[in-house]
Amino acid sequence: MVASSPTLGWSGRSLSLLDPTYASKYIPIIASVSEHQPPTWPSYFMDINVLAFLVPAGIIACFLPLSDASSFVVLYIVTSVYFSGVMVRLMLVLAPAACIMSGIALSEAFNVLTRSIKFQLPGSSGTSQADSGDTSMSSDGEQNDIAKTEKMDEKAKERPSKKNKKKEKEPVERASVRSRIEKKLLVLPLEASVIAIILLVLLGAFYVVHCVWAAAEAYSAPSIVLTSYSPGGGLHVFDDFREAYAWLSHNTEVDDKVASWWDYGYQTTAMANRTVIVDNNTWNNTHIATVGTAMSSPEKAAWEIFNSLDVKYVLVVFGGLFPSAHTQISLELKEMFVDTDGKGFDRVRRTEIGKKYFKLTHFEEVFTTHHWMVRIYKLKPPKNRIRGKTKKSKSKASSTSSSKRSGTEAFERDLAEAWSAKCNSVRKILLSLPI
Amino acid sequence: MGFRFDLLLLFTTLALLSTTTPTVLSDVILSRVDRRIDLNSQIVRVTSTLKVENAGPDPVSEILLTFPEVQAKDLAILKATLREGKGKVKNSGSSLPVNVANPEGMPPSLFFHSVLLPKALGEGHSLTIDVLAVFTHALRPFPEEITQADIQLVLYQDTAYYLSPYAVKAQSLTVLLPKARIETYTKLENTNVHGSDIKYGPYENLPPFSYAPIVVHFETNQPFAVAQELVREIEISHWGNVQVTEHYNIVHGGAKSKGEFSRLDFQARPHLRGASAFRNLVAKLPPRAHSIYYRDEIGNISTSNVWGDPKKIELLIEPRYPLFGGWRTTFTIGYGLPLQDFLFGSEGKRFLNFSFGSPINDLVIDNLIVKVVLPEGSYDISISTPFPVKQGQEAKISHLDVVGRPVVVLEKTNVVPEHNQYFQVYYRFNKLSMLREPFMLISGIFLLFVAGIVYMHVDFSISKSSASYLAKLQWDEVRATIQQVQGIINQCLSIHEKLEASLRDLSRTGDVQACKTARKTADSLLKEYSKELKPLLSFLQSSPQATQILPKVEELVAKERELQERLIAKHSTIVDCYEKKIGGRELENRVASHQQKVVALKQEVEDLLDYIEEI
Secondary structure, three states, X not given: OOOOOOOOOOOXXXXXXXXXXXXXXXXXXXXXXXXXXXXXXXXXXXXXXXXXXXXHHHHHHHHOOOOHHHHHHHHHHHHHHHHHHHOHHHHHHHHHHHHHHHHHHHHHHHHHHHXXXXXXXXXXXXXXXXXXXXXXXXXXXXXXXXXXXXXXXXXXXXXXXXXXXXXXXXXXXXHHHHHHHHHHHOOOOHHHHHHHHHHHHHHHHHHHHXXXXXXXXXXXXXXXXXXXXXXXXXXXXXXXXXXXXXXXXXXXXXXXXXXXXXXXXXXXXXXXXXXXXXXXXXXXXXXXXHHHHHHHOOHXXXXXXXXXXXXXXXXXXXXXXXXXXXXXXXXXXXXEOOOOOOOOOEOOOOOOOOOOOOOOOXXXXXXXXXXXXXXXXXXXXXXXXXXXXXXXXXXXXXXXXXXXXXXXXXXXXXXXXXXXXXXXXXXXXXXXXXX | OHHHHHHHHHHHHHHHHHHHOOOOOOOEEEEEEEEEEEXXXXXXXXXXXXXXXXXXXXXXXXXXXXXXXXXXXXXXXXEEEEEXXXXXXXXXXXXXXXXEEOOOOOXXXXXXXXXXXXXXXXXXXXXXXXXXXXXXXXXXXXXXXXXXXXXXXXXXXXXXOOOOXXXXXXXXXXXXXXXXXXXXXXXXXXXXXXXXXXXXXXXXXXXXXXXXXXXXXXXXXXXXXXXXEEEEEEEEEOOOEEEEEXXXXXXXOOOEEOOOOOHHHHHHOOOOOOOOOEOOEEEXXXXXXXXXXXXXXXXXXXXXXXXXXXXXXXXXXXXXXXEOOOOEEXXXXXXXXXXXXXXXXXXXXXXXXXXXXXXXXXXXXXXXXXXXXXOOOOEEEEEEOXXXXXXXXXXXXXXXOOOOEEEEEEEEEEEOHHHOOEEEXXXXXXXXXHHHHHHHHHHHHHHHXXXXXXXXXXXXXXXXXXXXXXXXXXXXXXXXXXXHHHHHHHHHHHHHHXXXXXXXXXXXXXXHHHHXXXXXXXXXXXXXXXXXXXXXXXXXXXXXXXXOOHHHHHHHHHHHHHHHHHHHHHXXXXXXXXXXXXXXXXXXXXXXXXXXXXXXXXXXXXXXXHHHHHO
């Protein structure tokens, strides 16, 4: 079945590596994830910093004696640069390649610099004579000639001995001879090389500082826990996601199923230990479409879809409330998204909480986190038929809905903007753990 | 209302009893009973002051306390103390041993405990006993399920008359309620309400097993925090730390919440909407507790706070979400304590003196498991607890353990804060055993290195006669020989240096004799070296393994010899010139050709040495 599929079983994500426009053309859900966007230049500098400059130097160093190994490394860096250019998340593939390349570049640089220092320090080595310092240039030339002729001799002598599998030694020998020639050629002035070494060490030291900072601020700050600093310098932690997951894991039945937008699928599986309908493996995107339909349809229809999926709880990302500087609770989100199950988005701007604009008939709110970021709704069991009861349409809810959006994606994006503006989190707020 | 029916049934059986078996224990008379039932928290504390009088002729050494079945299963702790000071002076005297008793002829629905008196009570004598009985789960939420907006009402049932196998002369009962609404209470004769207290009595001259059921239905918003299971692990390290880890499994034991939970209402009007929910718990940790953490299975919980003063450390922990009726949560807290505060020595034994219950205030623990992990190698373990607990032993294998650490397991159900008493674990432990683990580490690493050395030096080849093995041996020999050759060549080179140095001395001082002697010694040394070289070279020539390297070595030796000759020629020329007093240009002309050749040869020799070294 896999082989009979038109893409031979390659997923949309893999295909979009080969053709960067593939996902946006055929599977927009993959393109919608910000991890799958091409990176910006600042993100390169943020992620690999000085390596961005050292990598080209490393490539040059690899070409100087182009061996099998170094050509492999060159190919590695070229493909990984391409992959990272297609998707931000593949920066992970670039990182080791960039490290290797910069390592080569640094080691070459240190090699050249320390050697030129060593050659010029008086009396430290027996190879350069102390007595004939001024004539060293001319004698160097002579020695090169001698070395060259000697190399020819060696070559001639090695011919017969080549047959007994010493092939791998040969390039090393020649390289050593060649490097000995280069040794004498690549001599930099003493002061320049000392300064260059100091600068390189400083560069490395600052890179360490940058790495520690980036690891603390960007990589270790999990997108699941948000923090903000109050003007007084205090730290405020928004741990709402884990609050909701903990609630689900302790206060629902083990075999209850939870529906949420797919971003939270893996987190719900891992942290709440509940079965989810869609998760971050977006392979089955028709299923995601079903959940998306349910999330954006009217309550009754949503209830029917969720019921058909055997869903007991619906996890909805809401918006959030922040304790403001006056310690009084106020809404600071641009837009407050009241009910994804229903039809409405409430534009509540800077209003006190205490107003409920909608009433649900088929769902009930069972949990809301401290900062209102996550709300959990439970599907009410179907009611017994009551004779003569006319269903009141949810006129109130629909009347307050001022804008209607087609999908949850728009909502997610809006939220993401609002959040990143607000709580200074670096990125990936609503995105979940890497797959 | 099943339980009310039960009560009635019980009451009727008791009434029957009181008429049928009144004579068994009638020697003792309770001349005065004052009871106070404290319903201010989820833990019900009943304090009774009994004035016991012996009316019969026989001395009495034990007094029976009676509880109906419904109460007996909730009884967490029962303490009796003898009041020694007479009259108003309250003197909390010695506590008396209380045992479960099973007197004959009593109905099975009654449970008895006997208090042993320190000395038998003679005829006509009297004494006063304070009895504290603590019950858990005695408050039943009614209605059992409430919505967020409802208030939490609970029922408490007891008897207005003191249930006793003895006749009671005079008695009174006070029920202390939290300062909130009282829904209903049973009205008997002499019932008064003062604020939030209900007073029953005084009642006088009641026969044994008198019973008058009362029910109080009232509002309470105290936290009903119940730990269904708590595992405390106390790990002793003789390096100076006692590590305590407590795994809580907490449920709100009050009226179950039903319907919606509205965060909006909860945040806007917390005292009206969700008053029965609790947000936080306070734990009183021992002083000098350090490295406190609070987490659950999905990571650190950031909502906690610690205050400390020299006497205690208070830890305020907030579960991830407020707990409404029936909601559950689990978490773990842990802390380290200095060893010297809890571990003492006596008569060659060591003992840990640690508090039994949980440090969290007002917590009911349904099932408490205390595990004391002793260091590996402890023996002769004995336990002393202030109240009976189920004891067991197991082993825990931790880092670098061989047989595992002995673990003392204490289990107890129905634990209340009154159980926070010290228990002792006695054991013997040799201080030297502390060094066992570091020694194991050191010896392990040492053995690793020894193994490495042995591996490098021992010949592990199986077939000692195979061609490749022999070839390897020969190759080793060849390498050793080549190294020797290199050494000799290097020594020759150093002699050359010396000759050059002597020439420089000559140009500075003009001392020809010194130069000549230097030359002589150099000559003899060089001869010796060339003699030494001969057998080595002949070995290399004979060895088949050396065919590849041999031309290089021979070339090296030849070049070196040429260098020697050139140098000596140069040396003798210069010395000659000095002797003949030929100076300046003439000397330079003569030497120049030698000098050039010497430099070139020297370079070649060095290159060859490098080359051979690389092989």
